[in-house]
Amino acid sequence: MKFQQATLKLKLGLVALGLALGLSQQSAWAAGTLSGTNIDNKATLSFSAGGAPQTPIESSPSGNSTPGTGNGTVTTFKVDNKVNLTVIESNGTFTAVVPGQPKAVTTFTVTNNGNxxxxxxxxxxxxxxxxxxQADTYNTSSCSAFVESGATADYQVAQDTAIFIDELAPDATKTVYAVCDMPATPTTTPNQAAVRMTATTNAGGTAGTQGAPLTASTGPNGTNTVEIVFADPSTTANSTGTDPGQIASDGQAFALDAYRLVPAVLNVTKTMATICDPVNGTSNPKNIPGGYVQYAITVANTGTVDTQLTQLLDVLPTGLSFDPKLISGTGSPAATACSASGTSLSTTGFGAVTGTGTGGGYTAPGVTGQATTNGATASGSNITINYATLAGSGLSGWNGTLAAGNYITVYFNVIIQ
Structure with missing residues (x-):
């Protein structure tokens, strides 16, 4: 009966130890105990013989019958490498593009669900x-995959240059980008190119160096070695098509996204306002020789896709000359205010403003706070606006790309001859 009691105590002790170990590890890592961890365990048997308590005996992998503390040895095994990962499409919708667009970006996340x-x-x-x-109807010209560096949010050409995920810890997630060039040929809608982001599990352990792809272990389990087990599950296709269904236990995961052709819709408006004449000044001015007229050219993006503006050309007809000072026409006497001696709003002769909507940030004759410093020039009767280099105090954040729902207005004066 004494031996039965001792056995019962031993079993209860092992169960309690196992529960404590499992709970502590699971609380630290949702993915489980880290691979390579040694799980050490040693049991101690307390017993009596002939009614007298005996010296406890510790366990050993090969068996131990020598009583006393320290005469047993631990039973050890290493936790194996459980490989599991997911790739998720992050945008929640397609990416709108135009024909010939370079470096169009879609975003995904890769999560290490392993240990x-x-x-x-x-x-x-x-x-x-x-x-x-939407069905796939064309292919991108080329695609590359890059990893978010963490320096600046969203894809940055100069910063996000890594082509593999380096040393991703268990339960950690990285943002990755598909960066693709669109062909110039698909010009009708609906047109869509599906793109797949695939992540393949590689060996970690050396920072800055991409490890080789892993291979699942097929031999018998070794207690002192770390076997590789592919535990990534199969999935059922979702309603959006971003997960068409994963294959189980291949050490890979993937997700789909799409580039949908959405044509650029731009509206170009050129308006005129008579600023002043040398007789009436700014009081009901007329279009007489010596008078100043202001032209305002507004480009509004009324579509759903951002558009890169390049250049606008405007040739002044005979009878007009460019005003290099962009005068306001205000003041008196009228003959002086409405002349080359008038108050200048811009040393380049141009003003510009950008904002949301289809216009509204400009009112003739303009203001000094919208004077341009670069990108707009006049040579004889030729007016040239280079949007990529256009700069000025009214163009904060402007880089040549006109976002959907935004406008840009450039204005200048001409003199009636």
Missing amino acids: TVQDFGISATNDSGTVFT
């Missing part, structure tokens, strides 16, 4: 899947 620090190879490729209810 080991891993590298992950990434690749962006064309796919034929239906995504966001």
Whole structure:
């Protein structure tokens, strides 16, 4: 009966130890105990013989019958490498593009659901899947995959240059980008190119160096070695098509996104306002020789896709000359105010403003706070606006790209001859 009691105590002690170990590890890592961790365990048997308590005996992997503390040895095994990962499409919708657009970006996340620090190879490729209810109808010209550096949010050409995920810890997530060039040929809608982001589990352990792709272990389990087990699950296709269904236990994961052709819709408006004449000044001015007329050219993006503006050309007809000072025409006497001696609003002769909507940030004759410093020039009768280099105090944040729902207005004066 004494031996039965001792056995019962031993079993209860082992169960309690196992529960405590499991709970402590699971609370630290949702993915489980880290691979390579040694799980050490040693049992101690207390017993009596002939009614007298005996010296406890500790366990040993090969068996131990020598009583006393320290005569047993631990039973040890190493936790194996459980490989599991997910790739998720992050945009929640397609990416709108125009024909010939370079470096169009879609965003994904890669999560290490395993219990080991891993590298992950990434690749962006064309796919034929239906995504966001639209079938694939064309291919991108080329695609590359890059990892978010963390320096600046969203894809930055000069910063996000890594082509693999380096040393991703268990339960950690990285943002990755598919960066693709659009062909110039698809010009009708609806047209859509599906793209696939694939992550492949690579060996970790050396920062800055991409490890080799992992291979699942197939031999018997070793107690003192770390086997590799591919535990990534199969999935059922979702309603958006971004997950068309994963294959289980291949050490890879992927997701789909789409580039949908949405034509650029730009509205170009050129308005005129008579600023002054040398007789009436700014009081009901007329279009007489010596009078100043202001032209305002507004480009509004009324579509749904950002557009890169390049250049606008305007040739002044005979009878007009360019005003290099962009005078306001205000003041008196009228003959002086409405002349080359009038108050200048811009040393370049141009003003510009950008904002949301289709216009509204400009009112003739303009203000000094909208004077341009670069990108707008006049040579004889030729007016040239280079939007990529256009700069001025009224163009904060302008880089040549006119966002959907925005406008840009450039204005200048001409003199009636």
